[in-house]
Amino acid sequence: MHNIMTRKIFVSGKVQEVGFRKYLKSEADKLNISGWARNLDDGRVEILAKGNENNLENFYIAVMKETNGFKVDSIERQESRLEVTDGFKVRKTRAVSDNGEIKKSLFLKYIDELYESPRAAGLRLDLPKVISDIIEEKSQQFYKYRITRENLDKQRGFSKNQLNTLVSLAHPRQISHIMLRHIERRKLSVKRALSFHTIMMQESEERHIGSPVLGWQLDEKTKAYNFADSIGLRRPDCNNQTYTFDEIEKPTKPMVLKPVKSTGARGVAFFYSENDIVLLRDKKKFSSWEEFSEYTKKHVLKHEDNFQGIRDRWMLEELVLEDKGRKIPGRDLKFYTFYGKVVFILEIVRGEKVRHCFWSRDGERLAGTGKYIGDDWVGEGVSLSDIESIERVSLKIPVPFMRIDMLKSEGDMVLGEFTPRPGQWDEFTEDYDRWLGEEHVKARGRILLDLIQGKKFTEFSELMEGKKLNGY
Template sequence: MIVSALTSSSNILATARESDRALKAAISRLSREVARSADEEAVAELASLLSIASPHHVRSDEVLRKFGLQMGRGFSFWSEILLNRLASRSGGQSPVGLALNPKLRGYRFADLLGVRRPEVSDKFRLADLPLLPNTIIKPESGTGSRGCYLWLAPDTWRYVRSGQTLQGSSRLYDHASALMDPEGREKPIRDRWRYEELILEDPDNGVPARDVKFYAFYGEIAFGLEIRRDRETQTRHFLPDNNETIFPLTLKRNSFEGLGASKDELASIKRISKAIPAPFMRIDMLRSADGLVLGEFTPKPGTVAHFTPEWDHKMGEMWRHAQARLTNDLLSGAGFQEFKQATCD
């Protein structure tokens, strides 16, 4: 089996290298032909090959600029995220946006910007954690909704990740304790917990706030993600300007007819985004009965590797344009004082 796998890998590697050389040579040949004659068939053939090309396949961008052609893999949101991670692991500086990842820093930043956010407690060990009405229990650090418990009624909690209802404090403590087990299937959660104010969309009926998460590129919004958890978990991606439902992920999702975001809300998100000296930040909000409330900042979304090729390209292009705008603002003296003050510890 091992020999077979190695042979297979070797064949794949040889085929990939040959295809790589062939693609580079064909693009070079067609580029020269198009530059000489501007033949429509040659332009169309070149465009077809460029749709699967990366920058190392192209020796000159002159023809691309002249005929408005693009490389299908020239821009990539996933590549930008991945390269940032690799650079920081190889001794480079961590991406600036990570400074807002800790919840309390993000809340401090929101306070400085005058953005509403939930009230939050100090840290507790699980055994000492108070179980209070109208609160959410969360680990100090975690990913997604793992370890998050939503108060539903006296002595009744919902585990947000699965939708499971837990009756009684002992069941909640047992469930949370299992998440801290070093022998469990997933990385154990540290025994550091907080509770925070429960934001409700419909206080009269106890309907929890839906998530409204914005993929923001230094003042520009690609789209929003709306998540409703009052019954089963339902998700919906929407364009910010017209509330049109889109499907940017290769993953299948249970969509619904959502509320989107108002012009004032979008303006607020853009203002927050431009106060962060990073080309990308997902700004996660909660929809309360009287408007959006900050949830958290997410510099590395969990679904980042699952966008369709079209959206991965579009967001990669938005990243590069955002980086250029950010650089110009920094050269013009932008101070980002709120960000510096919030992250100075």
């Protein structure tokens, strides 16, 4: 056994995410080589190999062999005194250097990779987390030495403007308990601690773990319409029945076809007449029901060749028009409502070109929301009486936020849908994200106070009676 030796081997080239380590294990097992192989953050593969001299030489040959999609550019060998257990193992990627820290040069390399080629398939899957974890750790150290009792002292510390800037830009995860106590004593605001974006993500996880998120009970149109009927809210005329697409008969009067569950007008079709059908989101026009049916089954419905399509459950209902003579569909008025308070309204007109306009509750046009950048269309706005009517509706729903979508008809507004999570909520600017986060928290407080004072959400409770809550 005098020729048994241990070697450390470093391999460079196209050797990561191509099955190279599994190949090494297979070859090592054949040659009775013990040790392990693992990826390094610099793109190399590190190998510890123990065996007799002849088998190690054959193992080197196997390592340098180009096969199965990998390519070895160079190999470095050195003696090692590390202990080696029996068998050859594939280890996890070594994410840190020997002293437990990622070197600065490697960290900068990561940033460069992510910045220059975020779509590259070869990037390690945890790359954003590795970078953000390092930044967070260094940021915590940064704030640790700045958010101190001495620096927050009114006489000897930072100026008021400096403190506001320092604290308002900090991420909540970068603030420790001790730092927060100092911040609270000076009555400063960690601006990024309230975020509508974060709340939307949290609700998604709440649903994932089985906690009831009540607002989603109104996401299904049949439930939404039953609720609307119970509170006297006008909704489109329909029988509130659901159909498969094949069960739908060709309409004989103006109707709208809607999926029971969908977002962003996916699958919604306006049926003006038998030779005038418009698929809203796809901006496609059809001159016959047969032509429309063929397209819908192929490109809209979910099937094995269209896994991102819509589930085959549909409703037929009244087509709400703002001008019946000119076939002008009702404008969408989307009320961002926080339990008794409309914060702002999104007005949309649909046609050859979809146009958007945000309004404040006070009737001021809002710009710079982060959504629909470059759309400078100015709509007609919304009356205060319409806003107040929506606020009364929201007081019957025991959730902090609900976007209540209405359609403008020739007469009153007509319910479009209840939306517990608005589309593209991630596009709001930081200021709007904070604003919506604040309103969500305030609305939650109003609900709790109402519940403590004995308020009964009768219509909503009746809707839930005998129903299993979503995911609970």
